[in-house]
Amino acid sequence: MKQAMLAGLIALMVGAGAAAAATTWETGGKTMGTWYQVKVAYTPDQALDGLKNEIEQGLAQDNTLLSTWRPDSTLSRFNGYAGTQAQPIPEGMALVIRTALQVAEKTQGAMDITVGPLVNLWGFGPGGVPTHTPDAAAIAAARQQVGWRHLHLSERDGKAWLQKDLPSLYVDLSTVGEGYAADRLAALMARHGITNYLVSVGGAVVTRGKSASGQPWKVAIQQPTDKQTRIEAIVDLQGHGISTAGSYRNYYQRDGRRLSHIIDPASGQPISHHLVSATVIANTALQADAWDTGLMVLGPERAKALALREGLAVYLIIASDNGFISWQSPAFARYLVGATAH
Template identity: 35%
Template sequence: MVRHMLNGPTMGTRYAAVFFAPDGMATEALAAALFEAVDRVDRQMSSWKPDSDLNRLNAAPIGEWIAIPRELMTVLAEALKIGRATKGAFDIGVGALVEAWGFGPGERRPDRSRIDTASVSPRAVTSASLQLDAAAFRARKSAPLSLDLSGIAKGFGVDEMARVMNSFGIQTWLVGIDGEMRAQGLKPDGASWAVAHERPDRYSRDAMGVIELTDRAVATSGNYRHWVEVAGRVLSHTMDPATQSPLDNGIASVSVLAGTCMAADAWATAFMVLGAEAASSLAAKFGLETIFVFCDGTVRSTV
């Protein structure tokens, strides 16, 4: 068995697959399948592509059933489930807030008039306002709702890469999109896959430790990679649904280990919002391991 690597662009960043397979293995078909898998997720769930299935649902009239693909249905169902489990801390219905604060596909700065409008307008409860018909692969909104899947879609893309690897009969692999990773099996020398735990620094990409992965996924949410500065104040891209504004609670990053990368991705965002204390009981209940890094440099880990 020899080490192979495939990678390419997706979702404004890059995907990569590292795996062990026989020497001389033809990888063209695998490379094409991996690209198609991540590209399909991007085409369906991007907030930045005007013709994505997500934006088609966002633009649909209230009360009208809209046909959606299987993958988008899977992600929406998981997002609503985790949203209910966290009492709304994970909320995909923050699309208008994301846009107003300058983190969407529009202008990269806060729009005060839109922020003020969002702050005084009651916002629909996502779990009650988005209805899914899983059997017929369709969805509808019962109230104005702007969905944003940036806290879960990338993780699902990693899971789709994992599905492709398994469909090709590859048993030992590490796949990822940016910092969201999933691993299966042990390396030929019996070692686990080693993934860097990134230091939450806005101006550099350095590792502060290593996470060992075997048949597990990891995703990180933080305040340091996507941000804007307004009047000397740094604003994070993560929205706090309770305050309807960028999160500011002293947490620099949260990494979550889970069985799927989709779940790890969503829970990492939820735990950023909830904080370490509130997250601890949920993490234990759902079998999740966590690493909290605070803005003062302290770390709290169950890994």
Template identity: 40%
Template sequence: MLYRTLIKWLAPVGLALILSGCSPAPKVQSISGQTMGTSYHISWVAGSEGHSPEQLQAAIDQRLEQVNDSMSNWRPDSLISQFNDLRSDEAMLVDADFIAVMRESVRLAELTDGALDVTISPVVDLWGFGPQGRVQHAPSIESIQEAKAHTGIKHLEIEGMRLRKHLPTLNLNLGAIAKGYGVDVVADLLDEQGIHDYLVEIGGELRLKGAKPDQQPWRIAIEKPDAYGRGVAQILAPGEMAIATSGDYRNFFEEEGRRFSHLIDPRSGEPVNTRLASATVLAPTAMTADALATAFIIMGTESSLALAEREELPVMLIEKRPDGEYEVFYSTAFEPYMEVSQR
């Protein structure tokens, strides 16, 4: 069964996550910083462990630096940049972080019928959303087809701790999944430190565990898809799940009145063009939630809901109707995470 609600909102752009009902209590410690081109915010319930916030943040920053050194396209000496620079089918030794993300990327590429494809880097760069920077004009159909000829997850092979590409010009871009993985490694670090009540957020992607000092659950507010203001669309109690959203946000360019989103459909090589304004996904890991939220925007409402029902995935989709109103779609598995007053 699918749950649908008709809502009237003023503007259609973007979706983000904001924290709701989790203002720091006396026993809640919080830190924040910068990573992966965005910010992070971490809150945890301080117990008898006696963790110094400064020491814990230093450990977190060091761990996130390892992830960046592995998978950041913006660092010329990162492992992913080295792999992209290879022009042979020689297998390259990488690290455990890289392999974990690539294995999930391959799995999700198959699950989404190619809507998620981390080899899309040449097309992303062509549209001006990569490290090379923005472009002034939309690329030609011919240049898009040429860029697509250098893509395809089928050309990638994982051999233990090594990656091999059978297309020498194959390039990887993990922007749709690496940030979620960053959330996961921070959550894992907290667990290793004996911290089991926490909220980890990086650039809007979250993973939660345990409860606040008053034993109330961490709650999350999903924003309305509005580029110019912030308002709550839904309150969630995700429990110990990760949560991620995707949408047009504010990353796009316009040409002759047409808007080009940063979300590129690997199958067409062009920015997404659906009525689906935003997608929210809950999953055991932020890596999976992050990647699926992006894939669902590309797939559109009908295909996304079909996949969510088949795989029993908690998913919330917000679609813009032709009359300017918004329709919200929930998969069956999403309903238990909604606040009772919001259902």
């Protein structure tokens, strides 16, 4: 069995048997500050000429739309606008923001795409790690610039409009951009009539059909350790999207604390509970990508309660004094095909 690393997930490729009628075509590279991967199980009558170029063009378009690192992106131009009048935005950007705001409502603001000032304050933005832990005054000042309820999405005249009632509001879509890009890759496959594929961008994955071996694509959830090949559970997505968020990779140590890149908007500080990984399977990778971050902020007990209330397919990994404890929602069970006993 071969495996390919994703962020928090592992794509498992069972070796093709002698009777397999398909071959695997694959490509990958860097995008959005992470890695993408595309695998297609194809037969000799399928023409894939030019597919790699279309993939890269599509990902470049996504980056031009959603990047906060590019000053010329659509999102950066909106962030740079210091007014409160509604601005027209492309439908793709509207879809991402609409999904994020819906999850923000469900999570009572745990998922907040305006949390950027706090992320930057704690050293997980372009400015790098601060020399000192932010004090209460700095945190309070940053929190005054944060709040998803200051962002308003509307539609009129067949167009999407985005408005901020706080001129300095800064929108960061990095928590959901990977899911959006993965869904766009899946849509590209569909336009080409490709029905057997696995696509991933960072920690977001979408699969359809079967691998070249004739078996369903399988994706493994990694154990939250520095050993990236440790497998926690294996799932068959059955045509859905999956995304994992975790606090165990992007962090630094300061003043005896392990500071995660996942910031709780309510406290203005990095999360400090024992939930270290949240995986969500949903109809789209974008939806899964929005939910996993919100669940990570909520922590284990509130995340469990929300998953049950909303009927979400969720797999949580929680740190304890005796190692890791896993929890899965009833809706997740239908996708599970293998698990590691603790």
